[in-house]
Amino acid sequence: MEDYVIEMLHITKEFPGIIANDDITLQLKRGEIHALLGENGAGKSTLMSVLFGLYTPEKGIIKKDGKEVKINNPNDATDLGIGMVHQHFMLVDIFTVLDNIILGSEPSKFGFLTKAEARKKVMDLSNKYNLKVDPDALIEDITVGMQQRVEILKMLYRDNDILIFDEPTAVLTPQEIDELMKIMKDLAAEGKSILFITHKLNEIMEVADRCSILRKGKYIGTVDVANTTKEELSSMMVGRNVKFAVDKEVAQPKDEVLKVENVCVKSKLHSNDSVHNVSFNVRAGEIVCIAGIDGNGQTEFVGALTGLDDISSGKITLCGEDITKKSIRYKNTHGMSHIPEDRHKHGLVLDYSLEENMILQRYFEPDFQKGGLIKKNEMRKYSDRLTEAFDVRSGQGAKTIVRSMSGGNQQKAIVAREMDRQHELLIAVQPTRGLDVGAIEYIHKEIVKERDNGKAILLVSLELDEVMNLSDRILVMYEGEIVGEVDPKTTTLQELGLYMSGAKRDDRKEAK
Amino acid sequence: MEKTSFFKRPAVQTLLASVLCAILGIILGYIILCFMNAEHAGEGMAAILTNFFKYRIASTNTLMKYMGSFLVKSVPVILCAEAILFAYKAGLFNIGVAGQYTVGIIAALYTSLALGWHWSLCLLATIVAGAVWGFIAGCFKAFFNVNEVIAGIMLNWIGLYICNIILGGEKCMNQSKSETFEISDLNPAGLLPGFLQDVFGGNQYMTIAIPITIIIAIVILVVLNKTTFGYELKATGHNKEAAKYSGMNAKRNIILTLVISGAIAGMAAGLYYLTGVEHFKISSSVPGMGFNGIAVAFLGGLHPIGAIIAGLFVEYITLGGQYLNTNYYNPQVADLMISIIIYLCGFVLFFRTILNRPGKVKVNANAEPNKTAKKAEEKEV
Numbered sequence: 103m104e105d106y107v108i109e110m111l112h113i114t115k116e117f118p119g120i121i122a123n124d125d126i127t128l129q130l131k132r133g134e135i136h137a138l139l140g141e142n143g144a145g146k147s148t149l150m151s152v153l154f155g156l157y158t159p160e161k162g163i164i165k166k167d168g169k170e171v172k173i174n175n176p177n178d179a180t181d182l183g184i185g186m187v188h189q190h191f192m193l194v195d196i197f198t199v200l201d202n203i204i205l206g207s208e209p210s211k212f213g214f215l216t217k218a219e220a221r222k223k224v225m226d227l228s229n230k231y232n233l234k235v236d237p238d239a240l241i242e243d244i245t246v247g248m249q250q251r252v253e254i255l256k257m258l259y260r261d262n263d264i265l266i267f268d269e270p271t272a273v274l275t276p277q278e279i280d281e282l283m284k285i286m287k288d289l290a291a292e293g294k295s296i297l298f299i300t301h302k303l304n305e306i307m308e309v310a311d312r313c314s315i316l317r318k319g320k321y322i323g324t325v326d327v328a329n330t331t332k333e334e335l336s337s338m339m340v341g342r343n344v345k346f347a348v349d350k351e352v353a354q355p356k357d358e359v360l361k362v363e364n365v366c367v368k369s370k371l372h373s374n375d376s377v378h379n380v381s382f383n384v385r386a387g388e389i390v391c392i393a394g395i396d397g398n399g400q401t402e403f404v405g406a407l408t409g410l411d412d413i414s415s416g417k418i419t420l421c422g423e424d425i426t427k428k429s430i431r432y433k434n435t436h437g438m439s440h441i442p443e444d445r446h447k448h449g450l451v452l453d454y455s456l457e458e459n460m461i462l463q464r465y466f467e468p469d470f471q472k473g474g475l476i477k478k479n480e481m482r483k484y485s486d487r488l489t490e491a492f493d494v495r496s497g498q499g500a501k502t503i504v505r506s507m508s509g510g511n512q513q514k515a516i517v518a519r520e521m522d523r524q525h526e527l528l529i530a531v532q533p534t535r536g537l538d539v540g541a542i543e544y545i546h547k548e549i550v551k552e553r554d555n556g557k558a559i560l561l562v563s564l565e566l567d568e569v570m571n572l573s574d575r576i577l578v579m580y581e582g583e584i585v586g587e588v589d590p591k592t593t594t595l596q597e598l599g600l601y602m603s604g605a606k607r608d609d610r611k612e613a614k
Numbered sequence: 615m616e617k618t619s620f621f622k623r624p625a626v627q628t629l630l631a632s633v634l635c636a637i638l639g640i641i642l643g644y645i646i647l648c649f650m651n652a653e654h655a656g657e658g659m660a661a662i663l664t665n666f667f668k669y670r671i672a673s674t675n676t677l678m679k680y681m682g683s684f685l686v687k688s689v690p691v692i693l694c695a696e697a698i699l700f701a702y703k704a705g706l707f708n709i710g711v712a713g714q715y716t717v718g719i720i721a722a723l724y725t726s727l728a729l730g731w732h733w734s735l736c737l738l739a740t741i742v743a744g745a746v747w748g749f750i751a752g753c754f755k756a757f758f759n760v761n762e763v764i765a766g767i768m769l770n771w772i773g774l775y776i777c778n779i780i781l782g783g784e785k786c787m788n789q790s791k792s793e794t795f796e797i798s799d800l801n802p803a804g805l806l807p808g809f810l811q812d813v814f815g816g817n818q819y820m821t822i823a824i825p826i827t828i829i830i831a832i833v834i835l836v837v838l839n840k841t842t843f844g845y846e847l848k849a850t851g852h853n854k855e856a857a858k859y860s861g862m863n864a865k866r867n868i869i870l871t872l873v874i875s876g877a878i879a880g881m882a883a884g885l886y887y888l889t890g891v892e893h894f895k896i897s898s899s900v901p902g903m904g905f906n907g908i909a910v911a912f913l914g915g916l917h918p919i920g921a922i923i924a925g926l927f928v929e930y931i932t933l934g935g936q937y938l939n940t941n942y943y944n945p946q947v948a949d950l951m952i953s954i955i956i957y958l959c960g961f962v963l964f965f966r967t968i969l970n971r972p973g974k975v976k977v978n979a980n981a982e983p984n985k986t987a988k989k990a991e992e993k994e995v
Contacts, residue, residue, distance in 0.1 A: 410859060431861030440859070448859040453852045458845070462860040465842050474841045 106168070107132045107295045108153070108184075108264055113162035115148055122148040123159065126321040128314055130264065135286055135296045137306040137327070139339050140316035141510075141538030146299055149316070150266060154179045154186065185257030186266040191249050193241045199248075200224060200237040203256050220259075227258045231288055246396065247278035254285065265289065266297045271305060275395055276566060276599040283309045301538060303332045315339050340540045350550045353574040355385035359437075359526050359558035365416030367399075367406045367582075375414070376402040378582045384527065384558040389549065391561040391573035392584075395602050399582035400562050401443060404531050407560075408440050409433055410448070421526055434463045439525035441516055441533050443562070449516045450504050457485035457500035460519050492518035493544070510541040517545055521552060528552055531562040546572055566595055580604045628915035631965035635913060636927060639955030646950060651942045658943055662934030662951075679815030684926075684933055686819045686891055689827050690715070692925030693882030694907025699916045700834055701875040703844075704867065705851030710751050710766025712904025713773035714744040714876040718883025719894055719901070720777045726797050726804030726888060728785035733804050737884045744880015745873045747773060752872035756865040762872065770900045781894050793893040806888045823885035830878065831918040838918070847871060879904065906952075913955070928952060 108130040115123040123145045130136050140146045151157045153164065155173040163170050166182050173179050193202050204220045221237060228235055233251045241249060250270060257265050267286070271279045286309055290296055298310060306313050306327060313330070315322040315338045322338050361383045369376035377399045384390045394400055405411030407418060409430040418426045421437055428436070442448035450459050461470050461481055470477055470484070485500040494514045496502035504512060513533070520528065530549060534542040549572060553559055563569050569576055570590050578586045578601035585607035588597065600606040643662075647655040661668075666680035694711050701708035708714075721743035725736040747769055754760035781787060781794055788795050797804045806821035814820045838844040850857040850867050858864055882903070886892055910928055914920030935948020 408859075429861065429863075430858065431863075434861045442859060447853075447855045449856065451849050451853045451856045454849065458849075462849070462856070465845050471842045474843060476840060476842055476845055478840075 104129070105132045106130060107166070109165040109168075110149065110153060111163050111165065113149065113152055113159045113164075115145075115152055115157055115159045121319050123152065124319045124321075125161075126316065126319075128321075129324075130295050130297060131312075132295055133290055133293050134311040135290050135298055135309055137298045137300060137310035137313040138316070139300065139303075139306060139313055139335060141318075141339060141540060144316040144339075144538075145319040146316055147268075148319075150186070150268070150297075150299065153184065153266075180260065180262070182264075183260075183262045184264045184266065185260060185262030187250065187253040187257065187268060187270055189269045191253055193249060193252060195242040196240060198238050198240055199235050199244070199252050202241060202252055203237075203259050207260060224255060224259060227255055231258065231285065231292070233258075233285060245278075247274055247281065250274070250278075250282065251285075254289075263293070264295050264297070266299070268299045269301070270298075271300070271302060275602055276595050277603065279305070303335050303539075306335065307332060317341055336539055340538070342540075348546045348550060348571045350572075351554070353388040353553065355388040355574070356556065357386050358383050359386050359421055360384040360560065361417075361419040362407070363417045363419075365403065365406060365418065366414045367402045367411060368414045369402070374582075376582050377406060380416070380579075380582075380584055382577055382584060382587075384560050386526070386556050386558050387553055388574045389553050389559040389561055389572055390575045390577065391563060391569050391590075392577050392579050393563060393566070393569045393598060393602065394579035396564050398579050398602075400531070400579055402582070403579070404440075404443065404529060404562055408438065408529065431463075434523075437524070437526035439520040439523050439528045441520050441528070441530040443531040443535070445509075445512055445516055450512060452503075452505040454504060455500065456489065456494070456496055456502045456504055456507070456515060457481050459504050459515060460485040460488055460500075462519065463523065488518040488522055489515070492521075492548075494518060510537045513537060513545070514541065517548060521548060525557065527558045527560065529560045529562070532564060533561070534563075534565065534568060542568075566598060569598070570595070578602055580607070625915075625917075628917070628920070632913050632915055632920070632924065634965050635955060635958040635961065639931075639951060639958055642954045643947070643951035646954075647943065647947065650944075650947070654939065654942045658938050658947075661937040661939065662931065662948060665930060665934045665937060668937070675815040677815075678813065679817045682811075682814030682817030682820045683891070684929060685814075685824055686817075686821070686886075686889055687933070688925050688929040689823045690882040690886040690903050691906050691910055691929060692827055692922050693830065693878055693885065694904050695910035695914060695921040695925055696831055696834055696918060697875045697878035697882065698904075698907050699911040699914070699918065699921060700838070700878065701871050702911065702916060703838055703851050704847035704871040705854065706755070706762050706868065706871055706875075708748070708751075708766060708872060708875045708879075709763050709904075709908070710747065710769050710872075711875065711879040711907055712900045712902075713766065713770035714747040714879035715883045715904045716770065716773035716777050716901055717743040717747045718880030719887055720773075720780050721880065722884045722887040723781055723786055723794050723797075723894055727795050727800050728783075730801045731804060733806050733888055736804055736888055737806070737881065740880045740884030740888075741877045742880070744883070745877040747880070748872035748874070748876020749869060751876075752869035755872070756868045762868075770904070774897065774900045777894070778896050782896050786894075787896075793895045796893075797888065797890045804888065805890055806885070819889045819891040821885075821889045823889055826881075826885060828922070830881075831922055834878075835918040879907075882907075909955070928955070931955070 106129045110126065110128045113123050113126045114121070126145065126149060128149065138146050148157065152159050153173065155175045155178050158174065164173060165171065171182060173182065194205065197205070200217065200221055203224050209216045209220050224237060227233070233255055235248055235251050235255065241252070270282060274282060283305065286296055286298070300306060310327045312324055313327055313335060314324040315335065317339060363381050365377060365380045366375045367377035380403060382390070392400055402411060406413040409428070413426060416426070417424060423436070425433055425436070446452060451462065461484065464470055465476060470480055482500050488494070489496070489500070492514050495511050496507050504515070517533065533549065534545050537545070549559060561573055573590050576588045576590055576593070576598070577584050578588070578598065580602060581604065585604070586601040587608065644655060644659050647658045666677065666684060669676040669680055694715060697711045697714070698708055718740040721739040722736055725731040725739045751762050751765040751769055754765040755762045786794050806823055809820050809822045809824055811817055811820045838848065846857065846862050846867055850862060850864060854864060906928065910924045911921055913928070914924035931952055932948055935946065938947060
């Protein structure tokens with residue numbers, strides 16, 4: 103008889119019209135690292151929400167240590183020793199590390215905090231599991247990797263022994279990822295049981311003992327990682343074979359499309375520039391990538407480039423025309439397409455229908471309006487054409503409210519819109535963020551197709567696989583500056599990592 | 615393509631929620647009547663609900679005359695509601711409608727009484743006055759990022775005091791009655807032209823204000839749903855950042871929205887005061903019309919046509935208060951009931967959510983999971 107610490111047996115959770123979990127069984131052994139793999143909308147998060155008491159399943163039972171338990175709310179889950187590191191950290195930026203760890207279960211005597219005990223417990227845990235943190239540093243001052251260690255300590259401080267990691271590596275550098283993998287192994291060795299939600303097959307292969315795969319709400323199977331391959335995992339997840347490497351010919355760069363000279367952007371948070379003296383160019387028919395860890399000025403730079411934010415100095419030339427001070431509308435209509443970083447914040451009006459979103463930058467063109475009245479038929483036709491060409495799936499076709507669509511299809515809609523618009527330059531910021539491998543493969547192919555059609559492409563990405571696979575040239579941004587330019591064919595992940603963490607920098611020559 | 619069931623359609627749900635509000639308001643009103651005087655509560659409620667229809671026995675003519683007055687008095691609150699919902703669709707909460715309405719009163723009465731203008735110019739003046747008031751709030755919002763609610767409230771009071779000063783003067787105010795002169799005495803040309811007065815029992819206050827109100831509601835409906843301008847406004851209202859990303863001119867739209875909203879509010883005053891049915895008295899508080907408009911806009915489900923229906927309902931109940939037997943009840947009970955309904959309007963969204971609960975009410979199985987669940991999912995995927 104296996105020693106299962108948590109068993110979720112035959113869980114079925116329905117939403118009206120959708121079966122989010124259809125008879126799913128997940129058994130977590132004591133002391134194992136169990137990966138949960140699945141595309142967007144496969145039901146991973148619903149399953150975890152059931153485990154956390156956020157949803158009550160229609161069918162199925164949950165057992166802890168072989169005994170059936172009822173989890174009606176997150177407090178029940180905490181009482182059972184279940185803890186979770188969320189993808190987006192739940193930390194108070196202006197509190198210290200220690201305060202964040204004890205937040206919610208503060209030790210107190212007569213209503214006064216007794217932090218000394220807490221400090222000791224935290225430091226003991228920190229030493230035991232080799233989770234180095236400075237208990238008195240403010241969260242806003244420490245690195246993302248350290249913030250994650252704080253989240254892990256939070257779970258340990260509450261004596262949780264079932265730890266759920268929700269896509270923990272999305273925000274880390276390669277070096278930090280290695281470190282996290284080691285920490286996870288240590289935790290498992292100490293008897294903690296870990297559920298590890300991820301899209302990244304490499305990490306599963308490296309760290310997990312077993313892996314359960316969900317697809318479209320159904321349980322596909324559980325495999326021993328030692329006896330499987332990446333290819334097998336991905337075909338189980340997607341239901342077909344997926345290519346990892348992007349097929350592409352050698353780039354044939356032509357004329358310069360975008361030229362950026364000495365661009366600076368003032369920071370909103372501190373007195374230094376958040377983007378400092380950035381210069382480079384992008385030619386037609388090549389993919390230039392700006393790599394870097396999140397928060398090193400990429401967002402601000404793209405903001406300045408597209409006009410969403412103010413530029414403080416420098417010059418931007420698009421197809422030979424100085425567009426530094428032009429409006430967003432002008433840039434939109436004169437050769438710039440932009441797949442924004444945050445599809446909900448910038449890319450879409452979520453409460454608009456799909457068709458209305460498709461004409462977001464074009465509604466004023468004669469194709470879509472006459473005398474100020476929107477041509478609804480044209481809008482419908484255009485939207486149907488794009489959704490067909492780019493395989494955007496939605497419940498009610500063009501009339502679907504975008505909010506109800508899955509993240510992948512929302513992103514595909516943006517990609518379709520931006521690629522179809524008249525443009526010379528495509529700025530793609532994290533174009534595959536949060537998407538599953540099938541959608542990533544598709545979007546990558548489209549981007550390469552764009553390149554081969556002679557468009558200039560500026561890719562900004564945090565995903566190193568994407569950076570390495572897709573780009574023809576890589577610029578690394580660190581603290582608002584371009585610190586190095588490397589060739590993806592000759593560089594290694596380790597070298598990139600050194601640039602990204604500021605450990606290495608080139609003395610950059612002037613932009614060509 | 616899935617068909618959504620009748621009860622799950624947003625429009626039907628909004629309607630149901632609004633009707634629920636109204637019914638609850640009436641029930642609570644009845645309970646209050648019971649507390650004040652239980653014996654006559656049923657009778658009192660009947661009086662409010664029967665309202666001017668009690669004249670149906672007397673003669674159709676009288677009934678229609680009262681019906682006319684009812685319609686005339688509904689005009690300003692409906693238009694204020696239209697002004698509010700128009701701005702609301704663009705993501706602006708124009709609480710300044712009250713002030714824009716007030717400067718509309720100044721323009722209406724000063725131009726007609728003191729200047730003796732023709733009604734068309736008077737009406738134009740009210741529109742311009744309201745628009746200017748909206749423009750000021752809009753500029754503050756667009757250029758200095760001053761919240762439109764703050765600017766609106768300030769401008770409400772500024773408008774009120776200017777109104778007291780200007781209309782309190784000898785040219786406009788009958789000092790012995792301490793209310794403004796009759797337009798029909800000083801400047802008959804300043805009165806709006808009549809409309810179907812014969813049908814409504816010779817009601818002299820029945821004017822073109824009625825059809826204009828309906829036309830405005832339809833125009834707003836068309837602008838919001840069919841035009842590029844409406845498309846921009848709603849996009850800005852739903853997601854300002856996305857509107858900016860797509861190159862829309864946010865500043866221009868903010869100002870334009872408040873100008874139009876203000877113009878409608880100013881016109882509401884014009885279409886009311888230029889009928890001669892109402893006079894202005896020196897007041898120490900901002901006219902409640904603009905605030906009632908907020909409630910009407912929400913009760914009407916933020917729909918231009920819904921606002922007409924909601925406005926008629928609110929005005930009907932208000933009028934009903936006058937038919938209460940004053941031996942037993944204070945006529946302000948009607949105001950109290952309206953306040954309760956208005957208060958409940960805040961719950962329209964709440965009622966909608968309840969109607970929408972997937973688990974509790976098994977209405978249909980085809981709808982999408984509700985938004986919050988969706989959001990939680992998105993976050994975690």
